[in-house]
Amino acid sequence: MTNVKLLLSAHRRFNDLLSALALSADIQPFLAKVIAAVEEFLPDSKVTILILNQETNTLHSGAKNNLPDFYNEAIEGVEIGASIGSCGAAAYLNKTVIVENINSHPNWHSLLPLTQKANLHSCWAVPICNSSNDVIGTFAIYHHQPKTPTAVEHEIVNVAALITSVAIEKRELEEKLRFNASHDELTGLFNRAYLNNVGDSFISLCIRNNLNCSILFLDLNKFKRVNDVFGHKRGDKLLCQIANIIQQQTRSSDIAVRFGGDEFIIIMENSNDLDGEKVARRIHQLILESVSNEILALDFGVSIGVAMLNNKPQSLSQLISRADQAMYIAKRSNLGIYCKP
Structure with missing residues (x-):
């Protein structure tokens, strides 16, 4: 498949997912489909979606992924920072962090025993932002070999992160509406x-x-x-x-x-x-x-x-x-x- 056809196919898939999201009450099946779509368009990739806890500045799993359980358990609740992996840095800096080779990058030095056990050697992380441009999570792509994204791959990941932000913000809005339906806006007590x-x-x-x-x-x-x-x-x-x-x-x-x-x-x-x-x-x-x-x-x-x-x-x-x-x-x-x- 040519780059143009690949990109067009990805955009069509994401548009279909967004249409389904409008009618869905559960975000998890949607995120699972986003992960599956990206891993289909980027062969041999592993996708993670992490949600940022604004109070603790830590990242937490937002959807089931295909990485080893021991790896997911180890990074659960990781604190964000300019030199912490790819996701921690992307969330902290609010910018895309591309690590072509985990084995030689200083951000990953302390995590090498973990990444080598999981056979992960590159990680591209994109911040997931809400409509106010506040970071609410990260969308990351791992590979089993050192790799730099092509322009088309970069576009696919960015679009996937964008529609993921739409889904997360939709869920937060729905939760807020449900809360406001039963609670007093000023005091937080029941209404x-x-x-x-x-x-x-x-x-x-x-x-x-x-x-x-x-x-x-x-x-x-x-x-x-x-x-x-x-x-x-x-x-x-x-x-x-x-x-x-x-x-x-x-x-x-x-x-x-x-x-x-x-x-x-x-x-x-x-x-x-x-x-x-x-x-x-x-x-x-x-x-x-x-x-x-x-x-x-x-x-x-x-x-x-x-x-x-x-x-x-x-x-x-x-x-x-x-x-x-x-x-x-x-x-x-x-x-x-x-x-x-």
């Missing part, structure tokens, strides 16, 4: 829609299994003054600060929700009748301890109402209403916390 979807099921499960359950309704006193005096940015920061305290003081099995502007709801299973009140008192104390004196000087405070599931069948809305009533008693009486009997 009201999620509460409406799962709250009744949570209550029903407790009733069926004869489990105790509490609902905490939190309201921030004089929160509007914070926005008026210090601005909405400071108010948003305060809401996130309070949300973090709520997350730290609740379990993964609890449902912590931003119910409205400065209102929060927590649904929790109890191990005894006092659990709801104990958690409420701990959250109340931690919030007041964490808030600055200048905000407290605005008469800022927290009122928490607690309602507990009793022996009567109750809906989520009924329990929220009871907790809301308890919260207003706490607010009017300046009690901080009130438990609805």
Whole structure:
């Protein structure tokens, strides 16, 4: 096959893959097909796709490949750096790194026992970038002999890296959309829609299994003054600060929700009748301890109402209403916390 026909065939294959990606809910079959296509167009090559963890600056396997298991295990979690292999350098420098001969290149010196055992002698790595040109991974080609890419091979690898970036960014966008559908954008707590979807099921499960359950309704006193005096940015920061305290003081099995502007709801299973009140008192104390004196000087405070599931069948809305009533008693009486009997 001539270079022109090879390149045309590769572009057609990649276009077909992109069309299929638009309808696919799973990225893994797509990446497997990309790897298979590149290895078909570049005979005797081995392809790897690594994903960059932005927090740790380490690379991790993004798709199953045809390299030996021992090699994949050894490079899993490798830290990026200007002189670390081909992929580590490509991710760090955000540019293509072509190593024609692994055996004589300084980037690979410390890894020679591993590459020789795997019979790998060249590696070309291309950074995978998102639409903002931030590195999100690497696309690499290994060969069993020293080799420099031709112009056509270079083009095939670049296009493969590009469509891989489209797939990864699509997955990240879908995950973000799913998260935002059930979570409050500002605080990261669950949102009201999620509460409406799962709250009744949570209550029903407790009733069926004869489990105790509490609902905490939190309201921030004089929160509007914070926005008026210090601005909405400071108010948003305060809401996130309070949300973090709520997350730290609740379990993964609890449902912590931003119910409205400065209102929060927590649904929790109890191990005894006092659990709801104990958690409420701990959250109340931690919030007041964490808030600055200048905000407290605005008469800022927290009122928490607690309602507990009793022996009567109750809906989520009924329990929220009871907790809301308890919260207003706490607010009017300046009690901080009130438990609805």
